Amino acid sequence: MKLLLLSNSSAPGRGYLDHAREVIAGHLAGVRELLFVPYALADHDGYTAKVAAFMDGLGVRVRGVHTAGDPRALVSGAQAVFIGGGNSFRLLKSLQERGLVTAIAQRVREDGVPYMGSSAGTNMACPTLRTTNDMPIVQPASFDALGLVPFQINPHYLDPDPASAHMGETREERLTQFLEENDVPVLGLREGTWLRRTGEALELGGVASGARLFTAGAEPVEYAPGADLSRLLTATARFDHRTA
């Protein structure tokens, strides 16, 4: 399996995906046409054009999955798949309604087609939607996602701000609540970082701030870019363990 899972698509002062240009070029080496999944945003054509403009610089053509009557046929023939960010509930519901959850997962898992996700597209690679930061603006039939890794990822991971007067939960508090209900590791990917999976190897990349791993019953652990996280690929996920 070949995965590139980005925390986010934009870095301050940089163009769309520009902060990850090099790793994207490596991930898509040899790919002439990329199948893009724009369902996380409302404007599918506009979103696809934005991705096409970036990919043009890498010599990769882009086709939007929404442009076909049968999107599953496009998935069957895809050389590589990219699911973009936006609202992950809208995204998952759209994938479910079109039969694309299984179709894309099979193509990546069984045929080795490279998968790339950013933000909500990275959430999709997890077993479930349960560690998204997004608002549940629509109701998917289920929270089950593609399951290309056996653990959960929290994109845009944000450290607590001691200066904030906001009384809502911090991200760490939210993930602690997740671990009260689920015995499943969660990797908080700070902005500017990504994960690369090649077969049974998993490596952290990107900016120095790296990632923070949350596990039930243990203190969180920090990882720096270059860290080998392959052992997460053998993690056992027990959802709803408190009520199970």
Place this chain on the structure above:
Amino acid sequence: MKLLLLSNSSAPGRGYLDHAREVIAGHLAGVRELLFVPYALADHDGYTAKVAAFMDGLGVRVRGVHTAGDPRALVSGAQAVFIGGGNSFRLLKSLQERGLVTAIAQRVREDGVPYMGSSAGTNMACPTLRTTNDMPIVQPASFDALGLVPFQINPHYLDPDPASAHMGETREERLTQFLEENDVPVLGLREGTWLRRTGEALELGGVASGARLFTAGAEPVEYAPGADLSRLLTATARFDHRTA
């Protein structure tokens, strides 16, 4: 119907619920025992004790709904109901599994029992969970909530921070995404504010920053404490209008 819907339960430098002491006292006037619903947090006993300590100062006894074999029986006999904040997905799932969504809504709607909510408990008073800020740590059977008001509320409403380098969506962007999919007004209740419904009258209360109303196809509108929002009680909610 008598509703008191608080944006949040704690203000900086104040004790639990202390910022709303006066309005809570008015809302619960004549109530000797309050039924508390602690399911949004994992520690039901600890949470109930915290509420009891505050209510003791108002001369109101507190019983946790989790202390009965049949929680619905407690709802039938309740003089007033308070649903506390925490994770709204966990809360809604717990209410659904115990048949409490309908039981509490009926008691409030038909018997005029005062309902109070804070944060996730305020989300529960809306038609659906769709404008919560919480992480979907567990999967409820449905996003449908108590529907004690016909519009959506976003508690802990937070204005965009121009100084932030965080590339995730702002709250306003999230609510704009909600309005792309649903033609339903959303009231963003800033921290320290609340809504009071008495019959067909709805009034905003609390701190000067007030609330911000988001409606599909219109610019957001600001409201200050004391504003009469009764017309929101006749709002028509059209969920999933884009795909309907």
